[in-house]
Amino acid sequence: MNIYRGVSNLTIALCPGSFDPVTNGHINIFERAAKMFDHLIVAVFSNVRKKPFLTIEERLDLLKKSTSHIENITIDAFDGLLADYAKDKRADVIVRGLRDQKDFIYETSQMLMIKHMAPNVEMVYLMSEQRYSYVSSSAIRELVNFHGDIKGLVPTCVENAIIEKFKYVQ
Numbered sequence: 001m002n003i004y005r006g007v008s009n010l011t012i013a014l015c016p017g018s019f020d021p022v023t024n025g026h027i028n029i030f031e032r033a034a035k036m037f038d039h040l041i042v043a044v045f046s047n048v049r050k051k052p053f054l055t056i057e058e059r060l061d062l063l064k065k066s067t068s069h070i071e072n073i074t075i076d077a078f079d080g081l082l083a084d085y086a087k088d089k090r091a092d093v094i095v096r097g098l099r100d101q102k103d104f105i106y107e108t109s110q111m112l113m114i115k116h117m118a119p120n121v122e123m124v125y126l127m128s129e130q131r132y133s134y135v136s137s138s139a140i141r142e143l144v145n146f147h148g149d150i151k152g153l154v155p156t157c158v159e160n161a162i163i164e165k166f167k168y169v170q
C-alpha cells in the first residue's frame with residue numbers, strides 16, 4: 001500500500017537515477033518536480049555500475065542531507081526494473097531531467113519501454129536550467145580523479161564527503 005496516496009488522489013512522482021554523486025543539477029530537478037507534484041520519490045538504482053564511486057549507503061545519506069529543505073520528498077533505493085518499481089510505488093509520473101540532444105535520444109527509447117511495461121505511468125521531462133546543463137555525475141567523477149574544482153557543482157555536503165573519502169585536495 002502506498003502511504004502517500006491514502007484515500008485521496010495525490011500525485012506521486014518518481015525521480016530515478018544513479019546519483020553517483022548527486023549534483024546541483026539533480027537538486028534543481030527535484031526542487032522543481034516537488035513543486036509540481038504532491039509527493040516526490042527520489043530512487044537510487046542500486047544495480048548499475050560494478051565499481052561505484054560512492055556506495056549506495058553514501059548516496060542515500062547525501063541525497064537525504066541535500067534535500068532536507070524539500071518537505072514532500074522521500075529518498076529510496078531500488079533494483080530490478082524501473083517500470084516494476086514505479087507500479088509498486090503507485091507512481092503516476094516519472095520525472096527525468098534533459099540536458100541536451102544526447103539525453104533526449106537516450107530518453108526516447110527508455111520512455112517507450114517504460115510505457116510498454118507500465119502504460120499508466122506518465123513520463124515528464126524537465127529541461128535543465130542553462131547553468132546546470134553541463135553538470136553530470138560522470139563529469140564530477142572525472143574532476144575528482146584529476147583534482148579539479150567541484151565547488152558550486154555539487155551540494156556542500158557532497159563536496160565535503162568526497163574530500164573526506166578520497167582525501168581529495170582541490
Ligand code: ADP
Nearest residue numbers: 017018019025096097098128132135136137138
Ligand atoms: P548522470 O547522467 O549525471 O550520471 P543520473 O543517471 O543519476 O545522472 O541521472 C538521473 C536523471 O537526472 C536523468 O534524468 C538525467 O538526465 C538527469 N540529470 C542529470 N544531471 C542533470 C542536470 N545537470 N540537469 C538536469 N537533469 C540532469
